Every structure is written in C-alpha cells, then in structure tokens.
Amino acid sequence: MNTYSKFAPNVYIAKCFESHTKGDIVTLTSQHGKETEVEIFNLVKEQDGYYFYSFVRCDGLNSQSRAIQKAQQYQNIANNAIKRSEQYCEKASERRDFLSLGEPIKVGHHSEKTHRALLERNRNRMDKAVTEMHKAESYESKIAYWENMADKIDLSMPESLEFFRFELAKAKAKHQDLKKHPEKREHSYSLTYAQKAVNNLEKQVKLASLLWDVLH
Incomplete structure (x- = not known):
C-alpha cells in the first residue's frame, strides 16, 4: 500500500513499496483509509526499502485550492450559523403584539401556564440566537487564515x-x-x-x- 510521508511543514511525499517513473499514476492511502490518485514527479530518496516521490494530485487539488475550499467551508458554516440565529430571533417574536403590552403574568389564572411557557420559549430562542451568532463570529479568524493561505505558494506546488x-x-x-x-x-x-x-x-x-x- 502506498502512503503519505511528511517531507516538510504542510508538504507530503509519496511512500511507495515499488519503483516508479515520472508520470506514473499511483493511489495513495491516508491514515484514515482515504484513497487519492496522484501523478509521480521526482524520486526524492530511497530509504528502508521504500521509494519516496514528489507528486501532484490527479484531481487538481493543491495547497492553494485546498485553502480556498477550506475558507469556503468555514464561510458556509458561518453563514448557516447566522441563518439559524436569524431564525431563532424571528421565532423569539412569537406573540410579540401581546408581550409588547407588558401584560403581567396573572398568578392563578388559567392563562398563567401559557404565559410563562411563552416567555420561556422566547427566552430560550434568543439565547440560541446569540449562541449561533457567537459561533459565526468564531469562524471569522479561520476564514481569514485560509483566505490568506490561498494567496501563498508553498513547496507542495511544482x-x-x-x-x-x-x-x-x-x-x-x-x-x-x-x-x-x-x-x-x-x-x-x-x-x-x-x-x-x-x-x-x-x-x-x-x-x-x-x-x-x-x-x-
């Protein structure tokens, strides 16, 4: 089985049990079992009976495109969190017309239970709205990081x-x-x-x- 071997920070080379030449297509298996087809480029070294090669991915993904994907992934997560926050805010307005009157809870009245439940639901919804908004904000630094990485050239690229x-x-x-x-x-x-x-x-x-x- 051909696997990955770390060569430098953020750079991996192919660890193969057989010799290959430039242009050969081989399948690399990650530690999690994911398989990826790559094209062999250079023989970097031979060690302990294995051949180590630089490679380019056949699917065209390199560090830059992965960074763009990562930034988009976090942006989607943040957008979904904002959407959920807005939905909770909207739900927290249940019977706003009634609550805006400032009507006090009538202890012992048949409406007491309904009134308290309404206030509790809306309070929980606002709490969830704030939580989702904080979640969206927490991804801003990650989005910025990966967008910045997308502008960089590193050793993983020919x-x-x-x-x-x-x-x-x-x-x-x-x-x-x-x-x-x-x-x-x-x-x-x-x-x-x-x-x-x-x-x-x-x-x-x-x-x-x-x-x-x-x-x-």
Missing part, C-alpha cells in the same frame, strides 16, 4: 521552484545593495535580516529542487 528561485535572486540583490550602501539600512539589524532572508530562501530552493527540478 511552481514553487521558480517562485523561490526568483525570490532568492531578489533577496541576494537586496543583501548586496545593503552591504554596498550602509545609508540604506533602516536599522542596525537590516543587514543581518537580509542575510537571514537569503539563507532561508536558499533552503527553500534546495527543498523545491529535490521535489520539482526535472533535472534532479
């Missing part, structure tokens, strides 16, 4: 190699510019931060090359 190479070239140029022109440094750590950015991007390019460089 285009990440070109992207990180481009970003590395920019980072190196900025670092060299700050070295030659100290007056451009905004603070005493500007050069250090610029060098750190170069180092980080060099690591990203190295990983992306293992995954997606056709000459690898």
Whole structure:
C-alpha cells in the first residue's frame, strides 16, 4: 500500500513499496483509509526499502485550492450559523403584539401556564440566537487564515521552484545593495535580516529542487 510521508511543514511525499517513473499514476492511502490518485514527479530518496516521490494530485487539488475550499467551508458554516440565529430571533417574536403590552403574568389564572411557557420559549430562542451568532463570529479568524493561505505558494506546488528561485535572486540583490550602501539600512539589524532572508530562501530552493527540478 502506498502512503503519505511528511517531507516538510504542510508538504507530503509519496511512500511507495515499488519503483516508479515520472508520470506514473499511483493511489495513495491516508491514515484514515482515504484513497487519492496522484501523478509521480521526482524520486526524492530511497530509504528502508521504500521509494519516496514528489507528486501532484490527479484531481487538481493543491495547497492553494485546498485553502480556498477550506475558507469556503468555514464561510458556509458561518453563514448557516447566522441563518439559524436569524431564525431563532424571528421565532423569539412569537406573540410579540401581546408581550409588547407588558401584560403581567396573572398568578392563578388559567392563562398563567401559557404565559410563562411563552416567555420561556422566547427566552430560550434568543439565547440560541446569540449562541449561533457567537459561533459565526468564531469562524471569522479561520476564514481569514485560509483566505490568506490561498494567496501563498508553498513547496507542495511544482511552481514553487521558480517562485523561490526568483525570490532568492531578489533577496541576494537586496543583501548586496545593503552591504554596498550602509545609508540604506533602516536599522542596525537590516543587514543581518537580509542575510537571514537569503539563507532561508536558499533552503527553500534546495527543498523545491529535490521535489520539482526535472533535472534532479
């Protein structure tokens, strides 16, 4: 059975018991038993009798599209919560015309039980309306997070190699510019931060090359 193996944060490669070549279609099985067809890209490593490959999903889903799906999923949940909140608010208006009169409960009267039950129903409905609204609000940060993720390129995508190479070239140029022109440094750590950015991007390019460089 071919499975997933974690390669880097948010990046998984295929762990296969047989050798494959670029373009082969294989089925990966998650730890929960879900099967997904993928297209083999690069051999990343061989270890303990297994072959580890980078891959692209045959269904076209990558990190960006999954992020978009996730954001939409949370948006739908929030919308449903808002809808339920509005419905509870509407139900809480049962016999509003009567309650607006401020008629006191007539203790001992045949209407006492009905009156108390009406007030209790409406009170419970308003409580539920508030709960659903809070639930909708709680998803706002999750929606924002996944919408932000949808704008990012990461190592799970073949285009990440070109992207990180481009970003590395920019980072190196900025670092060299700050070295030659100290007056451009905004603070005493500007050069250090610029060098750190170069180092980080060099690591990203190295990983992306293992995954997606056709000459690898």
